[in-house]
Amino acid sequence: MSKPYVIRVSSQKGGVGKTTASVNLAMAMSLAGSKVLLIDADFINPSVGIHLGIEGANTGVRAVLLGKSTLEGSVVRHNPSGLDVLPGEIVSRPHNPTVAQMQRLFKQVFKSTYNFVIMDTPPGFFPDEEFGNFGEAIIVTTPEMSSCVSAVRLANDYDRSHLKHGLVVNKFRNKGYELHINEMEEMYDGTILAVLPDSEIVPIGVSERIPAYLMNRRAPFSSAIGQLAEKYITKMGFEFQAKKSNGLLARIAAAFRLLFGRG
Amino acid sequence: MHRAYAAALLALSMLATLAIGQSATATFTANVNVFCPYNILINTQASYPILGNVASTFTVQGLSSFCSDPSATGQLQIIDNANSAVAYSNEVDVGPINTVATTYNFQFPTSELVNAVYNAQISLTSGPYTNSITSSFQMLNAPSLDITGFSGDSSPSKGALQTFTASITNNGQYATSPITVDLSVSGPESATSNTVVSALSPYQTENVIFQLSGVTDFSGSYTASIVANTIFNSVEISSNTETFGYSVPGNTGGGSGPTSSPTPTGPSIVQLPQLSIISAPIFTSLTTGSSAVYSMTFQSTSQSTEIVNFSVGNVNFGAASFSPVLHPSTATSGIRKQQSFVQLAAAAAQDPALVTLSTKSLVLGPGQQSTINLFFNAPQNLTPGTYVVPLNITVSAANKTNSQVQFLTFSVQSNSGQYPNIQPQVSLTNNTHTASGVIKITSPYNSSTSNFTLQTRIPLGVATSASQITAYGAPATVTSNGAYYVITWNIGYLPVGQQIYAYYTIENPQNQALLQRVNTVFVVPQAPAPQSVLRVLNINIPTFYTNYTNEIAASVLYTGITQSQITFVLTGPPGTLISGSTQQISASSNQQVSARFKVTTPSTPGTELLGLTISQGNSTQSYSLPVVVLPAAAASPASAGQHPGISINVQMKDIAIAAGAAAALALLVYAAVYIRSQGPGRPRYRKDRSEQLIRIREQIKRSDQVE
Incomplete structure (x- = not known):
């Protein structure tokens, strides 16, 4: 059994949609048949639990880092999707883990049976020592110059550490004031993994605690996420179980499962 | 952004509204504010009576969903058309304005208004904007009954019929419903009477005559009062x-009359031991200058032949309606003496030939019947009043003699020649088991009479139910009003000098004495002169242009009392086309009806004189309508007519059009700015920018190498 493939979802700039991408990508991969663990490693502004409605969990990544709990004992199951989540803890001061604490976490991650681990990380740089634990990094950006420049800086950092990375353009509105995809591609000098359209379904999903991908898989945003998930799953040699898109009834049922399966 | 969309769509909606306003002004009735397009339609009538409150409605419908306002307020003002003074003002309830047409009620008291033309104005305030609609109407006087000329004989003889006359006029501007007239008499005797006369159109007068008995039997002062009532709008x-x-x-021949009305008691026919009175008159009447014959039938109840002698005693004058009495001097054993006998003045002295008998003696075998006739002669100069005739009856058989006095009552009336003469009489027949009444009705010698009513009033004590009473000989109904059984006779027409008879019977009368109290009154409504029953409320003449079609509307209030056809005829000079120039509309009493004529003017400007005739029966009203035809160049694009009574503020409409155009311009400016802000619409590859980004990337890499 191979160790989990850990994907770091990152950005140099805040507010570009890392958590949105993380949550929905993990959700899509899980629903496609993979065993996925989503770790909220954004120690500054943990919000995965907010997206999934599990912010009230009484344990999480901090407990594992501190050795107060095991990974297995801290994972929370998101019942509507079957996704396992190691939530962050919303506390007053951000927790800056030490290298040893991170090693403790990764040690347990690599002992787990997950196919993929999606790690939502805080904006900015991450300790270089940890890069070796990631199989790949996703750099999330928005189609405007400042965000893209930040993405290039992060990409340069990954390049220096020989960490593979790909670019995900989020909040793409297809408007004249945005950068053209080719411009971003030329600037990034790498692969654009996905272009996620700006869609109301995302803030609605956050408001309703139902990830956009779970709410409507037919939406353009969800389609782009699904394609990204398929890329990773097939790339790693797993079978991508393309399930039928959820119709209205399925979505209603999912919503009910979410409501009554919570807690 | 959404606000900008809303503004744009609102402007478009306004333009659409104005377009509607051009082609369908019949529904575009409000002074529409451009920023809040909705219709207000006020549903007032053309006239209202000044009575109580006026209740009406108005309808509001928003023309755009953007006009929805949950907090609109409404104000009603009643404005005097003559001086623009506000006669009444109050808030009206109005709910949220949206695209669903909603009707709301409003009302105002007529006590604040007078007989004039007013405008009802409903104003709705929605935020900073106020829309209003005005409707014109007339306040008319409700039916008003005036009684004048109430009079009678100021000094009637004792026992004479008293005749009261009065005139009832409707001084209102609406027709009445049928009118009840109540007459009451108080004094030594009291009486009440009432009748229902037909409805009256505005300013119509009806004369009513009451002829009553039992209100002159005792000397003294009497007061009669009369009042009329009708129902209008409940x-x-x-x-x-x-x-x-x-x-x-008082009595002129000596003695004194009773001070209070006697109460009839006991049987009025007292049978003798050997003689049965089969039939006899109880109460009869005749007019002065006439004579009448009445009969009495006797049957012997003796086993032997008997001799019956008759004689007429002193005729008493002015003693109607007293108890059956016996002459004390002729009372015999077996006949109860009455203590209430009153000997009145001997009227026989006036005219000994007043009453004569066909015979003074009869010889009857066992069980044999025979009849005698009584001739009553009332010369022209005989004092009207009631005469009581004592008929002395003496029966002798087998050396046994019995005597009694049978009193017969005669009412003598003067023949005025002005009113129909009513001569009622009541007899007991069928071996006194049936009371038979005959009413002789004679028309005045110099005029015919039509549509008059008689009422025969029978005291309740006479019968146990109305089913014992049968009326025939003239159209009649038998009812009970709680005090009397009333036979109402409706006489359609009575030619000059002619007479008819009406008959009734009362089976097994319970109290024969009360039969003397049966009286008959009559009411003669004299046909009033025809008055106009058409009140023109509104003739709407809009502006005309050459070769132009518009609508002239006329509204009238029909104040006749029966359903009728109203005919509207509009005529014009050659070259003027009138569609539906003759229209007939059915109307009921107090109904407002309107006729609309489509008029197409000729090609030359000027003044056209149209003629409008509105008629109903014999009532016709004609109007000349000068129609000013303006040159077509000045014509408004409006092509449809206006609802009569509803004014449209043309100036406000023009302002609305101008404001709509401004809104459209604002929309275009906004669209230009918005499109510009959107840029080309798609991300555009710009090589210069891409090169710049690459330079930045290289700069980042170089900096990393330096570190």
Whole structure:
């Protein structure tokens, strides 16, 4: 059994949609048949639990880092999707883990049976020592110059550490004031993994605690996420179980499962 | 952004509204504010009576969903058309304005208004904007009953019929419903009477005549009062109460009359031991200058032949309606003496030939019947009043003699020649088991009479139910009003000098004495002169242009009392086309009806004189309508007519059009700015920018190498 493939979802700039991408990508991969663990490693502004409605969990990544709990004992199951989540803890001061604490976490991650681990990380740089634990990094950006420049800086950092990375353009509105995809591609000098359209379904999903991908898989945003998930799953040699898109009834049922399966 | 969309769509909606306004002004009735397009339609009538509250409605419908306002407020103002003074003002309830047409009620008291033309104005305030609509209407006087000329004989003889006359006029501007007239008499005797006369159109007058018995039997002062009532719009309307005093003089021949009305008791026919009275008159009447024959039938109940002698005693004058009495001097054993006998003046002295008998003696075998006739002669100069004739009857058989006095009552009336003459009489027949009444009705010698009513009033004590009473000989109904059984006779027409008879019977009368109290009154409504029953409320003449079609509307209030056809005829000079120039509309009493004529003017400007005739029956009203035809160049694009009574503020409409154009311009400016802000619409590859980004990337890499 191979160790989990850990994907770091990152950005140099805040507010570009890392958590949105993380949550929905993990959700899509899980629903496609993979065993996925989503770790909220954004120690500054943990919000995965907010997206999934599990912010009230009484344990999480901090407990594992501190050795107060095991990974297995801290994972929370998101019942509507079957996704396992190691939530962050919303506390007053951000927790800056030490290298040893991170090693403790990764040690347990690599002992787990997950196919993929999606790690939502805080904006900015991450300790270089940890890069070796990631199989790949996703750099999330928005189609405007400042965000893209930040993405290039992060990409340069990954390049220096020989960490593979790909670019995900989020909040793409297809408007004249945005950068053209080719411009971003030329600037990034790498692969654009996905272009996620700006869609109301995302803030609605956050408001309703139902990830956009779970709410409507037919939406353009969800389609782009699904394609990204398929890329990773097939790339790693797993079978991508393309399930039928959820119709209205399925979505209603999912919503009910979410409501009554919570807690 | 959404606000900008809303503004744009609102402007478009406004333009659409204005377009509607051009082609369908019949529904575009409000002074529409451009920023809040909605219709207000006020549903007032052309006229209202000044009585109670006026209740009406108005309808509001928003023309755009952006006009929805949950907090609109409404104000009603009633404005005097003559001086623009606000006669009444109050808030009206109005709910949220949206695209669903909603009708709301409003009302105002007519006590604040007078007989004039007013405008009802409903104003709705929605935020900073106020829309209003005005409707014109007339306030008309509700039916008003006035009684005038109430009079009678100020000094009637004792026992004479008293005749009261009065005139009832409707001084309102609406027709009444049928009118009840109540007459009451108080004094030594009291009586009440009432009748229902037909409805009256505005300013119509009806004369009513009451002829009553039992209100002159005792000397003294009497007061009669009369009042009329009708119902209009569920409200009882009463006339003024008029009074009339009269006095009945005392006896002139000596003695004194009773001070209170005697109560009839006991049987009026007292049978003798050997003789049965089969039939006899109880109460008869005749007019002065006439004579009448009445009969009495006797049957012997003796086993032997008997001799019956008759004689007429002193005829008493002015003693109607007293108890059956016996002459004390002729009373015999077996006949109860009455203590209430009153010997009145001997009227026989006036004219010994007043009563004569066909025979003074009869010889009857066992069980044999025979009849005698009584001739009553009332010369022209005979004092009207009631005469009581004592008929002395003496029966002798087998050396046994019995005597009694049978009193017969005669009422003598003067023949005025002005009113129909009523001569009622009541007899007991069928071996006194049946009371038979005959009413002789004679028309005045110099005029015919039509549509008059008689009422025969039978005291309740006479019968146990109305089913014992049968009326025939003239159209009649038998009812009970709680005090009397009333036979109402409706006489359609009576030619000059002719007479008819009406008959009734009462089977097994319970109290024969009360039969003397049966009286008959009559009411003669004299046909009033025809008045106009058409009140023109509104003739709407809009502006005309050459070769132009518009609508002339006329509204009238029909104040006749029966359903009728109203005919509208509009005529014009050659070259003027009138569609539907003759229209007939059915109307009921107090109904408002309108006729609309489509008029197409000729090609030359000027003044056209149109003629409008509105008629109903014999009532016709004609109007000349000058129609000013303006040159077509000045014509408004409006092509449809206007609802009569609803004014459209043309100036406000023009302002609305201008404001709509401004809104459209604002929309275009906004669209230009918005499109510009959107840029080309798609991300555009710009090589210069891409090169710049690459330079930045290289700069980042170089900096990393330096570190």
